[in-house]
Amino acid sequence: MDLSGKHIVLGLTGGIACYKAAELCRALVKEGATVQVVMTEAASQFITPVTMQALSNRPVYASQWDAREGNNMAHINLSREADAILIAPCSADFMAKLAQGRADELLSLMCLARPMGAVPLLIAPAMNREMWAHPATQRNVAQLQADGGVVLGVGSGDQACGETGDGRMLEPQELLQDVIAFFQPKVLVGQQVLVTAGPTFEAIDPVRGITNLSSGKMGFAIARAAQEAGAQVTLVAGPVSLPTPRGVHRVDVKSASNMLLASMEYAQAASIFIATAAVADWRPAQASDQKIKKDGSGETPQLAFVENQDILATVAQLARARSGELFCVGFAAESHDLLAHATAKRIKKGVPLLVGNIGPATFGQDDNALLLVDASGAKEMPRNSKLALARALVSEIASRLPVVSP
Numbered sequence: 001m002d003l004s005g006k007h008i009v010l011g012l013t014g015g016i017a018c019y020k021a022a023e024l025c026r027a028l029v030k031e032g033a034t035v036q037v038v039m040t041e042a043a044s045q046f047i048t049p050v051t052m053q054a055l056s057n058r059p060v061y062a063s064q065w066d067a068r069e070g071n072n073m074a075h076i077n078l079s080r081e082a083d084a085i086l087i088a089p090c091s092a093d094f095m096a097k098l099a100q101g102r103a104d105e106l107l108s109l110m111c112l113a114r115p116m117g118a119v120p121l122l123i124a125p126a127m128n129r130e131m132w133a134h135p136a137t138q139r140n141v142a143q144l145q146a147d148g149g150v151v152l153g154v155g156s157g158d159q160a161c162g163e164t165g166d167g168r169m170l171e172p173q174e175l176l177q178d179v180i181a182f183f184q185p186k187v188l189v190g191q192q193v194l195v196t197a198g199p200t201f202e203a204i205d206p207v208r209g210i211t212n213l214s215s216g217k218m219g220f221a222i223a224r225a226a227q228e229a230g231a232q233v234t235l236v237a238g239p240v241s242l243p244t245p246r247g248v249h250r251v252d253v254k255s256a257s258n259m260l261l262a263s264m265e266y267a268q269a270a271s272i273f274i275a276t277a278a279v280a281d282w283r284p285a286q287a288s289d290q291k292i293k294k295d296g297s298g299e300t301p302q303l304a305f306v307e308n309q310d311i312l313a314t315v316a317q318l319a320r321a322r323s324g325e326l327f328c329v330g331f332a333a334e335s336h337d338l339l340a341h342a343t344a345k346r347i348k349k350g351v352p353l354l355v356g357n358i359g360p361a362t363f364g365q366d367d368n369a370l371l372l373v374d375a376s377g378a379k380e381m382p383r384n385s386k387l388a389l390a391r392a393l394v395s396e397i398a399s400r401l402p403v404v405s406p
C-alpha cells in the first residue's frame, strides 16, 4: 500500500464536491493512510460529519473550541501529527482565507499554525468556472503557491450549477495518485523522460496483423514512476488499452515504424530514454490494401518479411551524437539464459543499462522480476509489483546520471 504509515489531515470546505471527499477518504484509507477529517461549518452543510467519521474511523473536528483535546488546542495537535494536510474540496472563500493568513475557525487556524517545513499543504480547489477564472481567485492561487502550498489543479467539464468549464474538483482517484506521487522521492526533477511501451502491430492487410503478448504494463508503470519522481514524461505507446498515468504525455502508435518516428522526434529533447516496448523485429514486406480473401482453392498466402529498424540502437546512436546527454535504457524480454542475453544485448545496442526480464513471466502480469546489467555487472531485482520495480528502476537510473555541476 502506497500510503502505509502516512497520516493525512483531510480538510473539507463548503462546496458540492464534498460528496467526492467521502470517496477520497475511503481511497486514502484503502492505500494505508490514517485520515483525520477536519470540516468547516459550511462543509457540514454539504456532507455530514457522521459520514466522514464512519469512513475515516475517527471523530471529526469542526471547531477550534473543541474541548476533547486536553490542552484545548486541536489546531496545534492535529497539525503536528500530520504528514500532510489536504484540503479537498477547497472553496474559493477558503483559498482567500489561506492567502490572507486568516484564522477565525479551526481549519484555517490549523493551516496557519502548521510547521511549514514539516507539514506540506495540498489544495484541491472546487468551484464554479467563473469563480475559478476570477482574477481574485487566480491571485490567491499564485499567492498560495508562493507561500509553499501545492495547488493540485482543477478538472474541466460539467459543473453542478449546470455550466461547463474549469473548476471541478479532480476526481478522488486522481487526487489519490497526486498524493501518492507527492510522497515519492523527487530524483528526476528537471529530466525529460521518453518511455516506449506495449507491443507493436504490423499490418498484413486492413483487418489482420502480427503483434505480440506485451501488455504495456511495465512501461506504463515506469512512465508513472518517472513522473512521480518529478520528470516530464512522454510515453510512446503501442496498441494497448491501459489508462494514461497522471501527468504523462501519451503518444499512441501502431507499427514499429510509427514508434521509431515518434521516438526519434521526442528523443531530440529527452535526457533519458527507456525502451520497454516489445517491438516487432519484422513486418510483412507488403501490407495488402484490401483484405486478403480465402478463394476456396486451399492455397495459403505466402508472407515475405522485412526487418524493422532497431529503435533502441537508433536512439542510442543519437545519444552518442549528443555526447552522453541522453541516457539510454534498453529492455530485453527473453525466454531463457537471461544474464547472457541481456549482457550481449547491452553491448550490441551500445547502451549503458540493459534490463532483462523473462517474457512469459511478465507479459500481461501485474508483477515481474528484473535483472539490471551495466558495465560493472548484474543486479537482480526480485519479483515485485511492476510499480514497485519501476520506482526502484527509476532510482537506479537517477543514480547513474552524470552529475551536472551548477
Ligand SMILES: Cc1cc2nc3c(=O)[nH]c(=O)nc-3n(C[C@H](O)[C@H](O)[C@H](O)COP(=O)(O)O)c2cc1C
Residues within 6 Å of the ligand: 012, 013, 014, 015, 016, 017, 040, 041, 042, 043, 090, 091, 092, 093, 094, 126, 127, 128, 131
Ligand atoms: C449550494 C451551494 C454550493 C456551493 N458550492 C461551492 C463550490 O463548489 N465552491 C466554492 O468555492 N463555493 C461554493 N459555495 C459557496 C461556499 O459554500 C461559501 O463561500 C462558504 O462560505 C464557504 O465556506 P468555507 O470556505 O468556510 O467552507 C456554494 C454555496 C452554496 C449555497
